[in-house]
Amino acid sequence: MSLPAGHDTVVFGQHAITIEQVVALARRHARARLQDDAAFEQRIARGARFLDSLLTREGVIYGVTTGYGDSCVVAVPLEHVESLPQHLYTFHGCGLGRHFDEPTTRAVLAVRLQSLCQGVSGVRMALLERLCAFLEHDILPLIPEEGSVGASGDLTPLSYVAAALSGERVVRHEGQETDTADVHAKLGWTALTLRPKEALALMNGTAVMTGLACLAFDRAAYLLQLATRITAINVVGLQGNPAHFDETLFAAKPHPGMVQVAAWLRGDLADDGRTDEPTHRLQDRYSLRCAPHVLGVLGDSLPWLRQMIETEINSANDNPIIDGDAERILHGGHFYGGHIAFAMDSLKNLVANIADLLDRQLALLVDTRYNHGLPSNLSGAPADRAMINHGFKAVQIGASAWTAEALKNTMPASVFSRSTECHNQDKVSMGTIAARDAIRVLELTEQVAAATLLAGNQALWLRSQQVPTAVLPAALLPMHERLSQDFAPVIEDRALEPDLRRCLTHIREQAWSLYA
Known part of the structure; x- marks a missing residue:
């Protein structure tokens, strides 16, 4: 049609x-x-x-x-x-x-x-x-x-x-x-x-690996922004230190992607209202404090990933090349997908590190030793029922599994060249396997993002129950309100698979407008 x-x-x-x-x-x-x-x-x-x-x-x-x-x-x-x-x-x-x-x-x-x-x-x-x-x-x-x-x-x-x-x-x-x-x-x-x-x-x-690479690039670019927003939510939920993203601090190590992520976080936390209050720790744990340093590597890699992918899209990559103007037949090897293989092997490493970052943030949210006064496992159950409710406990276990699988899939495919086809194809790129791996790592990381986003939003709701007069930073309020409309707080235990799947759909449809 x-x-x-x-x-x-x-x-x-x-x-x-x-x-x-x-x-x-x-x-x-x-x-x-x-x-x-x-x-x-x-x-x-x-x-x-x-x-x-x-x-x-x-x-x-x-x-x-x-x-x-x-x-x-x-x-x-x-x-x-x-x-x-x-x-x-x-x-x-x-x-x-x-x-x-x-x-x-x-x-x-x-x-x-x-x-x-x-x-x-x-x-x-x-x-x-x-x-x-x-x-x-x-x-x-x-x-x-x-x-x-x-x-x-x-x-x-x-x-x-x-x-x-x-x-x-x-x-x-x-x-x-x-x-x-x-x-x-x-x-x-x-x-x-x-x-x-x-x-x-x-x-x-190279159309299959390159088509996959286009879709992977697009998902990774959105995931970069989403992971930044999730981090901002978790800084508030964990009562972290917004000063870790100070503009002068990042001018001292000015990787552009890292500086951009820090700027996004400053914007999200600009009127946090706690910058003059003592924080729980002088220095937050690395999964909060170093978030720009983790996410910024992907941000700085996107331009050269784009260059490789778009050069491949707009190239002739078959063999032989037929030069009708000069009437020449040019036998070569433009079918070799080495650039896409390297791009996708690199991308899956970059994305899996985001899964690891968000998984560590989720671990802080659910643990009363580190979450600065939030209930165990983020359960919203009242005190007389708290002992039988477990909130996000299993979700965090799931996120650990998804993160482990994402990290496992970061093994570079391009180093597994196999001589084949009577040793004519004696050195090959494995670019399509690398691209398929990258898509799988993105799927898993989006699952970790969905879990951490729902948990972070639950943390914001729990803080509002503790201090009803607390006001969220203005930049975070619209997303918190929309999430709260779509996902009810977890008070009594419920199966969260439907929530996670619905959140995943929002992520893959890029439903939230994040940063300009």
Whole structure:
């Protein structure tokens, strides 16, 4: 189903697109359109035309007149060249694991389309138009998550895109899993017969890992702000020391991301009302006092992560490169996903440290030895029922488990290169595994954030019961009020899974506007 008019439009072509545009397409917040000026169309046509001219001259072109990978030394007679693309996506139809969800699949399609629009992959305008139509009509190939070593690109998962464009395998469309041929028939389309090089151009690239990287980047950027807001809530709930975020203090060590987090915390705690009162400790424990130093590392890493991801989005990353202007075939290795692998291995480390930080804050909140007068486990039960109520005890246990799993997944995937495919692919990036790991670490860290946010809000409610005249800092009040509307305080024990899941939905929908 096409999106209605009024949505933003992302134009695929020779101009760069951004992470945010890929994410907007993935969430169905934007429409896809192909650049349609004559110069762009002619550039695409020149590459395909040059490739066809080589076939008439019996030129030797990897993956067009030769076998694939280690089979590049095997010549393919011209009478079989037309059959080669279908064989490529067919024998790669061996992916396993769960299927990627709908937003991820849209991101993959968008990234592959933008790469092919660079005009050096030897594909026809008809292929670009059909790939764009898949996005516009939300036709989503069922792509298994597992089976890519990240060089030569994402061959096996992207074979499901090539097959779907050819009218084969299964897609999601209008909420149903449907044979691709039936969707083509419903729309009155004729499935593409992929030309020489077109299956290879679709499959021999980094679109899966890069699509995942776009979604991971977006979630991490929001998580940075959310973790800062949670920290501010917990500074108030634990009656911590706002002076730890002093502007002059941070001018002495001016890492920009760290300085930004400290500034956000100052803004949140600006009229805390306790800055002139003695605090419980001269120096708070590190999970509060050093929060800018932990969160700021992610803040300072986002710009170079963006550069790597957006360069990959807007690059030609298949092999060989078809230079239709100079009429050259350039054999290389742009399918290698090393930059995305490094970016995602780095991101999962950065994000897991946020899980650890928030888990430590939650540990302080529930423990009467450290929470400065809050009830054990943040239970709101009255005194005559306190002994049978346990508040957030199990939630904190769960957060410990989620944090441990997030930390376990920080092992770099890129160092686990395995020589494969008859030792042709003897050094590979594992970028797709790194990106999948990063998504998993984000899922777990968002769970820790949900638990710590609900616990922090409970702490604010408990403080208001202790001192009814206490006033929250103005910057925190709107979020506290909204949280209190959505999540009732825990007085008598209740199963908190529904609250946690609802909070997770808010986090993943980025429901709270945090910092400008």
